[in-house]
Amino acid sequence: MFDSRKLILLCGLVVMTGPLSFTAQAQSGYVDLEAEAAAREAARAATGEGVPADPYGVQPTPSYPVTSYGVNPAPIATAGTQSPGASGNYPASGNASAPVSAAAGPASGSNLGSLVLQIQQLQQEVMRLNGKVEEQAHELRTLQEQSLQRYRDLDKRLSSGAGASAASGSGSAAPVAAPIPVANAGAANRGSGGSAQPGEKSAYDGAYGLVVGRQFDRAIPAFQQFLRDFPDGKYAPNAHYWLGELYLVLDPPDLESSRQAFALLISQYPDHSKVPDAFFKLGKVQFMKGNREKAREYLDLVIEQYGSSNPTVVKLAQDFIAENY
């Protein structure tokens, strides 16, 4: 099985090189084909045999001409004047020990041989390290891009919020109202009676101010404290949503906490206006966790359920699918 794998695996190269297959290569180093061929030549002369080890282990047969045909019916070219029966150069597989001795062929001293061996070991070590460097450089680049992307997402959210609030012109509630429509939230909120509790608004504004000021690491405990103080508050669902967002901005992101925050919002305030966004975010979080299928379920759910009511989030979900699936 392994042999046939090698045989076909690397199309041109492997069949021609036999032991030079990539899988075998790491152990075997390099094979000097010429030396190998010469060795076989010698072996053949010694035994008087026509053909050395056939790759498929069958006996050699007399020569057969190679014929080539055009697309037109008449065969045109005839190649292979040489007897292909002498398949000497088709390398026998499995002689992985050849490289060192072959490469060191003319050198009689064992010192030179060990030197060659050392060079090969060094080459392999350098290759291994080279691979590590390539991979780590790639990982760094990916991480940089990811954190930049997370920052951009949040930035976009904040700036779009600022723009909308300016437009709405509703004085004091401005920073809060825009990104998360509080008026809506209140109406849809579970049993919060539609108005903020005393002190709630200022507490929420304080936490939100930290978000606006990009002090994300301080905003998280502020929202947590807010939820402790006003578990049934009018802005509680908004706080859950922000926590979900903020856990994603951490470096590294706290995916599980983020997932819990969004899931909590959805289960406790199923009619809240941020629920569609929370579903979308859950999809994203699952994707970041590597659960592609689970993520896709959430994204599909967003598209199916909010196709008519919330085109913005549906568009986000569709774009995300287009980009990643």
Add this chain to the structure above:
Amino acid sequence: MNRTHAVFASLLLLVCSLAARAELVIEITQGVDNPTPIAVVPFTWSGAGTAPEDLAGVIDGDLARSGQFDPVGRADMLGRPSKPDEVFYRDWRAIGSDYLLIGRARALPEVVGHIQVEYELFDVNRQMMVYSGMVKGPASEARMIAHRVADAVYEKLTGIPGAFATRMLYVSVTRVPGGKDYFRLTLADSDGARPIVLLESREPVLAPTWSPDGKHIAYVSFETTRPAIYRQELATGKREQLTNFRGLNGAPAWSPDGNTMAMVLSKDGSPDIYLMDLATRRLTRVTTHYAIDTEPTWMPDGRSLLFTSDRGGKPQIYRYDMRSRDVQRLTFEGSYNARARVAQNGRDVVLVHQKDSDFNIAVLDLETGRMLPLTTTELDESPSIAPNGSMVLYATKHAGRGILAAVAVNGSVKFRLPAREGDVREPAWSPYMP
């Protein structure tokens, strides 16, 4: 009516005889969830004798093979219209067909041995003709004419140009018990029909590839007892040996402009990538590394080459920029990525990707860097991508034998092309044919 029956019977006979002639048969293993039903009514024939080919049957097969269509069986058809004024939409709505294709073939009186095919495509639900076309050509190329009709229909209905009127190369190996194997380099239509053996040898034949104009092929043959790269003109069969260097001569790959061939030579030590100017035969060395650099393939713009190298300890895909001479690693997922081929869009790269112990075909998106595995069998290799970028042809093992199989680049459709005998490997999908 009797006459129609006779024509139909003879058509059927023809199909059977053709099917018997094809070396590969097709088994669709996975299609899209809701393939579009389409009725392809047998085309009428006017001219001496019988029609040169069951054109509708070929079109039917093409559309079914794409996995995106579900052709209606002929027995279910309530009518056999061949002209637009014979179409009754209710007949086709009744059997649930969304689209209807009708057509007529006739011998061209002014050119001996040539035929002309006219066809119309109808949207049954909207009750209107959505496309009509005409194709001419020699009667001996009737199957190709049918493939061209299928290409047009496919493009009209999916927005993607079809790639049915294309061909493929593959190598089949016939084991001879107690003797030497037969290697055959075969040229066939994209559906496996009309196989023609281009080269037959008792020594290995490998790495067949196409020139960008589809008029030449190149391959590696061991017929002189050592590997050498040959170029062969399809129309004449004229062959020439391009290389005869010490060591490896392998993995030829034509540049998009057709003037240069990338190849792997080991004449200066370890295998490295070289470029050969095909007019002057002058060689330029591209890579110089003690690691193995192999399997070069061109980006469609011709400005860079992708190749496989184990310079990082394990085989991965790298890109060589022609101008800056920079080498950049492209694959990071998995411990083994090799044998890349690039789609015409310059974005999708199909390759052999090792996941756990299996070797699968995967597609790498060069823009996002994401890798999507396409196959789940164990030993998949030699991916070759259709000129429209929609399907990947590859070699795999099925029931202990080497067969060809195909998978859509988005993973939605799969089919197998098992050979009637021997092992089949190293498929190479042609570019669009002139």
